[in-house]
Amino acid sequence: MNTTPSYYGLPVRTQLEALDENVLGIRKVLKSRIIRKDAERIVEMAAQIKSVTPGVEITLICTRNICSKSVQLLANVGIGIQLVEPED
16 A cells, blocks of 8 residues: 555645555644544545545544544544544
8 A cells, every 4th residue: 555645646744554455544643633624634635545546445543632523524424533642
């Protein structure tokens, strides 16, 4: 699984991780809260990735700082969430 953002037409600052054979993770470990506007950008990134590699599953890797509306939006479009502890 390719984890180079430019391969998918994404900004180079985007962090991608191969989580499984057909699962790609978008890493957004921020100290601030992930709000709905951030979730909408993640949905757009996922759509861009799926346009290049159809059939790939997308998972958001983030801390617990994510609002409930974002969680609901991501769940509605089929993006999983993997929670991690923040790095200090």
